[in-house]
Amino acid sequence: QVQLVESGGGLVQAGDSLRLSCAASGLSFSTSVMGWFRQAPGEERVFVATIGWRTANTAYADSVKGRFTISRDNAKNTVYLQMNSLKPEDTAVYYCAARQAWFTSTRSTDFRSWGQGTQVTVSS
Numbered sequence: 243q244v245q246l247v248e249s250g251g252g253l254v255q256a257g258d259s260l261r262l263s264c265a266a267s268g269l270s271f272s273t274s275v276m277g278w279f280r281q282a283p284g285e286e287r288v289f290v291a292t293i294g295w296r297t298a299n300t301a302y303a304d305s306v307k308g309r310f311t312i313s314r315d316n317a318k319n320t321v322y323l324q325m326n327s328l329k330p331e332d333t334a335v336y337y338c339a340a341r342q343a344w345f346t347s348t349r350s351t352d353f354r355s356w357g358q359g360t361q362v363t364v365s366s
Contacts, residue, residue: 243268244267244269244340244354244355245267245268246264246265246266246340246355246356247264247266247357247358248262248263248264248336248337248338248357248358248360249262249263249265249360250262250263250360251360251361251362252361252362252363253363253365254328254362254363254364254365255365255366256328256329256330256364256365256366257327257328258328258364259324259325259326259327259328260325260328261322261323261325262278262322262323262325262336262338262360262362263320263321263322264276264278264321264322264323265318265319266320266321266338266340267319269355271319271340272316273295273342274295274341275292275294275295275341275342275343275345275346275347275353276312276314276321276339277289277290277291277292277293277340277341277347277348277353278290278291278292278312278321278323278336278337278338278339279336279337279339280332280334280335280336280337280362281334281335281337281359282333282334282335287350288350289303289348289350290302290303290306290310290323290336291303291306291310291311291312291323292312292346292347292348293312293313293314293321294345294346297313299346300312300346301346301348303348305331309325309326309327310324310325310326311323311324311326312324323336325362328364330364330366332362332364333362333363333364334362335359335360335361335362336359336360336361336362337356337357337358337359338356338357339353339355339356339357340353340354340355341353341354341355
């Protein structure tokens with residue numbers, strides 16, 4: 243059974259940084275494409291970042307490009323999302339997701355496994 247457990251969320255001020263972690267189990271992590279998505283109240287879940295088998299293979303939503311960095315540690319079965327220069331509009335529940343595939347994706351429907359989410363709140 244696949245389990246994805248996010249951590250690292252919290253309440254911060256605009257301009258601060260946070261690092262989210264997602265610990266994975268029950269899957270072949272090193273051959274899983276990993277992604278981060280977020281959902282603000284009353285809105286749909288949207289893509290944030292994704293990383294392929296090779297750590298150089300990454301993609302970001304335009305809204306976070308240059309501020310957020312996704313990375314992975316295959317030895318720890320963990321994917322990270324470093325978030326810098328946080329803005330109030332980054333406030334959302336952040337979800338980790340995994341897919342067994344060759345290629346990365348920005349579509350939530352392409353990811354089969356999901357974590358429970360971690361709340362990130364950025365105050366102005």
